[in-house]
Amino acid sequence: MSIAILGYGVVGSGAYEILTKAGYKVSRVLDVRSYPELGNILTDDIEDILNDKEITVVAEAIGGNTFSYDFVSRALKAGKHVVSSNKHLICSYYKELHALAKENGVTLRFTASAGGGIPWLYNLKRGLLCDRIEKVMGIMNGTTNYILDAMITDSRDFADALKEAQKLGYAEANPSADIDGLDVARKTAISSSIAFDAVVSEENVLTFSLRNIRKSDIEYIAKTCGKTVRYLGYGMRTENGVAAFVEPTLLPSEALEANVRTNNNMISLFGEYVGRLSFYGQGAGKYPTGNALAQDIINILQGDTALFCAESDAVICNGEAKRAYFIRTNAALPLDFAESSETVGETRYIFTEKISVAQMHETAKKILAEDSESFFAGMDTE
Amino acid sequence: MSIAILGYGVVGSGAYEILTKAGYKVSRVLDVRSYPELGNILTDDIEDILNDKEITVVAEAIGGNTFSYDFVSRALKAGKHVVSSNKHLICSYYKELHALAKENGVTLRFTASAGGGIPWLYNLKRGLLCDRIEKVMGIMNGTTNYILDAMITDSRDFADALKEAQKLGYAEANPSADIDGLDVARKTAISSSIAFDAVVSEENVLTFSLRNIRKSDIEYIAKTCGKTVRYLGYGMRTENGVAAFVEPTLLPSEALEANVRTNNNMISLFGEYVGRLSFYGQGAGKYPTGNALAQDIINILQGDTALFCAESDAVICNGEAKRAYFIRTNAALPLDFAESSETVGETRYIFTEKISVAQMHETAKKILAEDSESFFAGMDTE
Numbered sequence: 110m111s112i113a114i115l116g117y118g119v120v121g122s123g124a125y126e127i128l129t130k131a132g133y134k135v136s137r138v139l140d141v142r143s144y145p146e147l148g149n150i151l152t153d154d155i156e157d158i159l160n161d162k163e164i165t166v167v168a169e170a171i172g173g174n175t176f177s178y179d180f181v182s183r184a185l186k187a188g189k190h191v192v193s194s195n196k197h198l199i200c201s202y203y204k205e206l207h208a209l210a211k212e213n214g215v216t217l218r219f220t221a222s223a224g225g226g227i228p229w230l231y232n233l234k235r236g237l238l239c240d241r242i243e244k245v246m247g248i249m250n251g252t253t254n255y256i257l258d259a260m261i262t263d264s265r266d267f268a269d270a271l272k273e274a275q276k277l278g279y280a281e282a283n284p285s286a287d288i289d290g291l292d293v294a295r296k297t298a299i300s301s302s303i304a305f306d307a308v309v310s311e312e313n314v315l316t317f318s319l320r321n322i323r324k325s326d327i328e329y330i331a332k333t334c335g336k337t338v339r340y341l342g343y344g345m346r347t348e349n350g351v352a353a354f355v356e357p358t359l360l361p362s363e364a365l366e367a368n369v370r371t372n373n374n375m376i377s378l379f380g381e382y383v384g385r386l387s388f389y390g391q392g393a394g395k396y397p398t399g400n401a402l403a404q405d406i407i408n409i410l411q412g413d414t415a416l417f418c419a420e421s422d423a424v425i426c427n428g429e430a431k432r433a434y435f436i437r438t439n440a441a442l443p444l445d446f447a448e449s450s451e452t453v454g455e456t457r458y459i460f461t462e463k464i465s466v467a468q469m470h471e472t473a474k475k476i477l478a479e480d481s482e483s484f485f486a487g488m489d490t491e
Numbered sequence: 492m493s494i495a496i497l498g499y500g501v502v503g504s505g506a507y508e509i510l511t512k513a514g515y516k517v518s519r520v521l522d523v524r525s526y527p528e529l530g531n532i533l534t535d536d537i538e539d540i541l542n543d544k545e546i547t548v549v550a551e552a553i554g555g556n557t558f559s560y561d562f563v564s565r566a567l568k569a570g571k572h573v574v575s576s577n578k579h580l581i582c583s584y585y586k587e588l589h590a591l592a593k594e595n596g597v598t599l600r601f602t603a604s605a606g607g608g609i610p611w612l613y614n615l616k617r618g619l620l621c622d623r624i625e626k627v628m629g630i631m632n633g634t635t636n637y638i639l640d641a642m643i644t645d646s647r648d649f650a651d652a653l654k655e656a657q658k659l660g661y662a663e664a665n666p667s668a669d670i671d672g673l674d675v676a677r678k679t680a681i682s683s684s685i686a687f688d689a690v691v692s693e694e695n696v697l698t699f700s701l702r703n704i705r706k707s708d709i710e711y712i713a714k715t716c717g718k719t720v721r722y723l724g725y726g727m728r729t730e731n732g733v734a735a736f737v738e739p740t741l742l743p744s745e746a747l748e749a750n751v752r753t754n755n756n757m758i759s760l761f762g763e764y765v766g767r768l769s770f771y772g773q774g775a776g777k778y779p780t781g782n783a784l785a786q787d788i789i790n791i792l793q794g795d796t797a798l799f800c801a802e803s804d805a806v807i808c809n810g811e812a813k814r815a816y817f818i819r820t821n822a823a824l825p826l827d828f829a830e831s832s833e834t835v836g837e838t839r840y841i842f843t844e845k846i847s848v849a850q851m852h853e854t855a856k857k858i859l860a861e862d863s864e865s866f867f868a869g870m871d872t873e
Contacts, residue, residue, distance in 0.1 A: 127764055131621040226765045228617065232610060238789045239513035240782055365771065368750050377771075382509055382778040383608045389747065389759075389769035396764040400622055407620045413795060 121170035123399020194221035223296035226397025240380040251372030290316035301344030307423035350424030357486040428467040440479035503552035505781020576603035605678035608779025622762040633754030672698035683726030689805035732806030739868035810849040822861035
């Protein structure tokens, strides 16, 4: 029994180092780049891995959803267990890949795809053994938490904090996936799919960007209601299905999430029996994420080949989840669900009554059409 | 395959309800009390369970270390897997019971014995798959956290907060095991044994009571260094072995632990690869702890029978762990490791330089001999 790793980037090389140090045999690493230190285990030909009968587990750490999809589906067809840290791949092709795994009697694991080093998805799945999960929620993106923490703690501007995050390697040159919420939406979709045993796709997750937040918003919120802001993904059961959304969210300053510093993550499940369980740690990085990938691999080598299992689509009911909102906008659009509002110069600061998440996101489109710099945040009411 | 539960108290009845609702067969419950609702599955004779070939897993939720030890060792000898929520039993007899389990080819699991509903020990064990744990640390007792939180948040006296905790059922009529630290010492011993793969016994864990803390201590600490107090268990690798101790500890108010409210727990591991991972949730209670017990059982029924494994004794080096301390005492004993001190009336408030945990606990005995109401707290320096 040996292991192949696809992609020798940050996560792949971390997993390689951890696995070999722990005495596991990584017999192939696939990458098109040159890594002389890998000697003859490096290959750029997937066939070398697919045809090697000794390789029983393939770890995918390429990223994206093109090569990764091709290689992972072929590995599953070749009867190899697959472990992936790639939320993009899992979100795009979960159902196909799950079916392939089932068909070929192998497993597909992806703990590292949400929460990085935190054994979040693994525990979420274990949480279903005899409990019913009502809600998942949390800080799932280290980049945006770093930015918010810098804005709140060091009173920095958004642009300034983003630049700092880029300098530290937390944010990409094009930071959109982080700050516009796609990364969190994918992790929310994957988490919800497991929690509610029904596939939620990234398109189902209503998402407000963090991009428009200003230092003055944070100050206004602190002054008027003593709260702070975190960027959170939510998945929850509703009367007839599931709601899933990603929103900047107002929290009391003593909330655990409000005290998650720098680029750390904290993700929680709410079980009928267990109540709230929260998991905190590094949501990214070579060793934390590499470790999560390696743990999934070792679990499989030790014989634990159960699947993360949702097969049918979730019934998406974003109209059934309700919360209050904070809005800062220069748009003049009348809002009949405003509970209180204050106008400073041209700018309106609005606290709404509880409305449905779907309605708020519909209305937000109209507000953004009038003022593209408007900022929206939900109010947590746990 | 069916399950027997020993003890139908808070945890046992919680596990029973959860398992039967989830479709698992509990064919026997042992208790000497009468529970008509259990019908003919109730027994007061352990032989009914030992001789039943269909029963493959026995869950012990009796508490104490007399009957529980007798029944658990006989169940292991009868070739049955055992799951326990009983820290007292595990701390007293871990090595014997572990040896018995190994000898008889069965497993002994006890996730619910530390952290209650939090899958702490389970994840700690999983954390060892390919990482090295340097430290475990956390709030492991809900009663004392409830008391501290009430003292800090509501400005209550210790006696007052303790009475409230007793009224709510969090604290026993004799609260010593909680407030004097034995409960946390046992959980620290069990956690350290797993983390460092070497048995730490409860006698190895140096323990300061929380009993002597006063509202005025909390106020003094907040005023002089802006910190707050939590009651924490620590296990850590040292140069030549392991240090383990339970101490009231000064923390910055933005520390995650400082924001753990009421009777919740938060326990963390520090791994070489993964960094800090923290687990938060209900540390006690019928359904949370019952759920943790049920999860261990289901894992075993599904074929996961690996052991929590320490076999040899840890080398205890409490002289090798160093931290600074806060002391409030009326004792006049000179302390050559004091870094700063202030005297108010008869009372000395002392902040020490970093000294070894062993030395501080030795000195504390002398101080307590002079003033039995003296209060000691370590300074966290993560």
